[in-house]
Amino acid sequence: MIRVLVADDEALIRTGIMLILGHAEDMEVVAEAADGRAAVEAARRQAVDVALLDIRMPGGDGLAAAEEIARVVPRTKVVMLTTFGEDGYVARALRAGAAGFLLKDTPPAELIRAVRTVAAGDAFLSPQITRKLIEQHLATQTPHAETARTKVARLSEKERQVLVAVAEGRSNAETARALHMGESTVKAHLSQVLAKLDCANRVQAAIVAHDAGLLPPAS
Incomplete structure (x- = not known):
């Protein structure tokens, strides 16, 4: 089973993602968090395989949480959840070693595929935003x-x-x-x-x- 952490300060989004992942037979959501500090602690306690982190959260945002998880729980792969309006944050997430990023309105099947891909040691870059985000904020x-x-x-x-x-x-x-x-x-x-x-x-x-x-x- 792929052990997943879902961290988002919006309860509705967090619950929706958990419900989607709950339909996958090879996944188990073992923890949820509403802020960055709680996400780091959950990843540390629960032996998480994949952490889905909102890129902006109170109490230590998703970016800080991603960096801390990479430092203290390197076995946990991090995928950032973002929107087009937050693409300026992605450069830091990628340079911190995040395994990929997804739009929050990613279709359920693609979300499940992303978790499986990252858990297997590969990266998942949402095709519709990869080129735009990296090129705008890094290549220039x-x-x-x-x-x-x-x-x-x-x-x-x-x-x-x-x-x-x-x-x-x-x-x-x-x-x-x-x-x-x-x-x-x-x-x-x-x-x-x-x-x-x-x-x-x-x-x-x-x-x-x-x-x-x-x-x-x-x-």
Whole structure:
């Protein structure tokens, strides 16, 4: 069973997410929280696999909670819940090592898929916001762009292709189909990409790709 924590200061949203996840046979919501401090304590006590955190909460917001959970409970994967109006907060969440982020109006099936994906050790970047958020708030930073281009120059052509697929929000399986590779080959290339870019996870690698200008501007 995937053990899940749901943290949001709005009880209605929190309850709705818990009901959705309750329909998944392989998930169990083991804790809920209405503020950041309570979320950190719940993750520490309940051996949580995936924490869904509202990006803005009182009492220590979701961003601070994500950073603290990564520090004290590194086994817990964090997914931030956001809205388009809060996209300016996403850069900090990604750089803190969040495993991904979702819009609060994400369809139920996609929410369940995101939890499963993150629990399996992959990142889940909601396709409809990935390019917009990362590009607007990260790729335009000149110092980051210069450093990113230097890092990307270390990659082979195949590794660069895998990195681009990661930045587009593709899963390993989707990348394998797009590049006509076996999934195990994609994983091997991705391991090399993370090592060469000095990134801890796929999300941080996606940031480097956008910083380096590997993708065209979002329309």
